[in-house]
Structures are given as C-alpha cells and as structure tokens.
Amino acid sequence: MSRRASPALSLLVAALLASAGAHAADATLQPQRLSIGSDLTYPPYAYLEQGKPAGFDPTFMGLLGKHMKLEPTFVDTRFANLVMGVNARRFDLVASALYVTPERAAQVDFLPYLKSGASLMVRADDSFRPQRPEDLCGKRVGSIKGGSWIPKLTRLSKDYCQANGQAPIDSREYPTSPEAAQALLAKAIDVQFEDAAVARIISDKLNGRITLSSDSLIYPVVIGLAVRKGNEALLGELHEGFSALKASGEYQTLLGQYNLAEPSPADIAQALGQPSAAAQ
Incomplete structure (x- = not known):
C-alpha cells in the first residue's frame, strides 16, 4: 500500500489546518500578543508608574499572559470608551476594574475574576x-x-x-x-x-x-475581563490560563497583596442577573 496520502485526504488535512489557523488568528488581533484596553488613571487597579502600566490589572495580566504564552500590551483608554473599543477591535480585551452587569454582558463576554x-x-x-x-x-x-x-x-x-x-x-x-x-x-x-x-x-x-x-x-460588585461578544476562541484561552494561574498559587498571592477577593459562583450569577444554583 502506498504511504502517500490520497488527494482527497490531503485536501481535508489542509482544510483542517487552515481552519485551526483561522481559529487561532481570531483569538487575538496579533499573533503571540494580547492587547489590553485599560484606563491607566485608576490606581490601584491600573495606572502609569514611570511611564509603564502598574497596579493589579497589569500585574494580573502579566501573570496570565505567561500562562497563555502571549505578550501583554496595554492601550490606555478612558473608561467610558472601553466596551466600545473592544467591540471595535481596537484591542483584544478589557482589563480595567470593569464591573460585571447584565447590561454590559449583553455587549461583551466576561471572565469574572474579582469582587469589590x-x-x-x-x-x-x-x-x-x-x-x-x-x-x-x-x-x-x-x-x-x-x-x-x-x-x-x-x-x-x-x-x-x-x-x-x-x-x-x-x-x-x-x-x-x-x-x-x-x-x-x-x-x-x-x-x-x-x-x-x-x-x-x-x-x-x-x-x-x-x-x-x-x-x-x-x-458589592463583581469585576471581569471583557472580550468582544462572540470571541469564543479568546474567551476559552483566558479560562484555561486563569485556571493555570490559580493552580500555581500566584492569583491568591496577588489578591492578598491588594486586599481583594475572588467572586463565588453565586456572586457571579447575581452580577449577571441570573438565578443562583441554590435558588433553582
């Protein structure tokens, strides 16, 4: 039997590879980079220190980026323009103490990660x-x-x-x-x-x-990372990276440094205007 793949099989493999490449490309605007919209006037969450992003969100995204094997870059954007900016593809996600609300969840997809x-x-x-x-x-x-x-x-x-x-x-x-x-x-x-x-x-x-x-x-509010509505590829990668960050213990250490907390599933359900599991 010939070891050479049939033309039909070769075409199928090529199509699958192209599909996978497109899926990865859809996740972020630039390969190997994670562009982040953030209002860098908001200490202690996000601000400029000696011209560089500092605070909880830049530190958190730096750690998360390592687990995702992506290089974070920040786009300083005023708070009122963040949701519009991520949906206009000016950046990949928002990390800027953005509160999770049902109204915002209708415009973006959230990964909740803080409670304040x-x-x-x-x-x-x-x-x-x-x-x-x-x-x-x-x-x-x-x-x-x-x-x-x-x-x-x-x-x-x-x-x-x-x-x-x-x-x-x-x-x-x-x-x-x-x-x-x-x-x-x-x-x-x-x-x-x-x-x-x-x-x-x-x-x-x-x-x-x-x-x-x-x-x-x-x-009381839940804070979330926000991605463009429908960007399931990036949202999935963020969830995987966040799980790895928690497993490493780095996330819990960072929360302690800023006196912040991780939201519970009930907190998240309430923030999204959904019934909690206990109420169902």
Whole structure:
C-alpha cells in the first residue's frame, strides 16, 4: 500500500489546518500578543508608574499572559470608551476594574475574576458623613464617567429621594477618578462615589484631606475581563490560563497583596442577573 496520502485526504488535512489557523488568528488581533484596553488613571487597579502600566490589572495580566504564552500590551483608554473599543477591535480585551452587569454582558463576554464594592468619600473638613446611598438626596455626587453605580443612583433619586419628598441626587461624571477628587476638594461636589480600593488609595495620597465616610461596601460588585461578544476562541484561552494561574498559587498571592477577593459562583450569577444554583 502506498504511504502517500490520497488527494482527497490531503485536501481535508489542509482544510483542517487552515481552519485551526483561522481559529487561532481570531483569538487575538496579533499573533503571540494580547492587547489590553485599560484606563491607566485608576490606581490601584491600573495606572502609569514611570511611564509603564502598574497596579493589579497589569500585574494580573502579566501573570496570565505567561500562562497563555502571549505578550501583554496595554492601550490606555478612558473608561467610558472601553466596551466600545473592544467591540471595535481596537484591542483584544478589557482589563480595567470593569464591573460585571447584565447590561454590559449583553455587549461583551466576561471572565469574572474579582469582587469589590464602592465607598463614599467626603472632605475631611465637612461635617456631612453619608453612610449609604439613601443619605445622598439633594447632594452633588461625583463619579468617574461610566461608573456602573450611576444608573442605580438615578433610580434611587427618583424612587426614594423624590418619592419621599426630598431633593433629587445631582449626579456629576468626570473623565477620571482623580478629576472627581479634585472637584471634591474644590467644593464643586459634596461626595465622591468610588470603588472601595480606589477610594482608599486616593484618601491616602491626599494626606487626610479626603476621608471615607461609609464603613461597609456599597453595591458589592463583581469585576471581569471583557472580550468582544462572540470571541469564543479568546474567551476559552483566558479560562484555561486563569485556571493555570490559580493552580500555581500566584492569583491568591496577588489578591492578598491588594486586599481583594475572588467572586463565588453565586456572586457571579447575581452580577449577571441570573438565578443562583441554590435558588433553582
């Protein structure tokens, strides 16, 4: 029997190889590279230090990239443009403290990897000390543009504040968290609504001029990596890399360094607006 493959078999093998190559090419925009959209103005999650990306997300993506055998590169992008950017193929994924919500899950595919929440920040010389969102009626509240809690504040303003005869919440958005903090110091707003880890960093850097008034997490959230809707190839590679990262122990060490937590399956289901397994 001849060892030479038949023409039909050769064509089949060539087609399978071409299909596999196309599948791999679809995963990332450039071979062996993982381009990452991130708002590098958001310490401790992502920021520039001596001109280079630093913080939890760059460190996390550096470790994840090693397990995926891909070289991470960061594309500094303002937060409000991240989802649009990944869907427009400006980069492969978003790693920028992006909260998982049902609305965003309709636009991108998520790999949830962190759990956080929000805090309320006020000037240290102000007697106003809000503890919960319901304390914000009639107040000027500053946030980073596109923050996931802004729609919640809008609903709260209508359904709680105005429904109970109180003044509405005056919600104001800023391009970056540092700009919102400057607005707070300048008395252009009364409160800054901010991610808890970010709020702690801002407070520390401003040497006590701003203080955290809330003492528990507000609107607990799950944070996820986001890829273009339908990019199953990359999402699968990310899941495999993430599993390897956890198995190595590096992920748990990194969480401890930043005082963050891994979301549970129930946390993820709630973030996506899905019934938990216990409720089914």
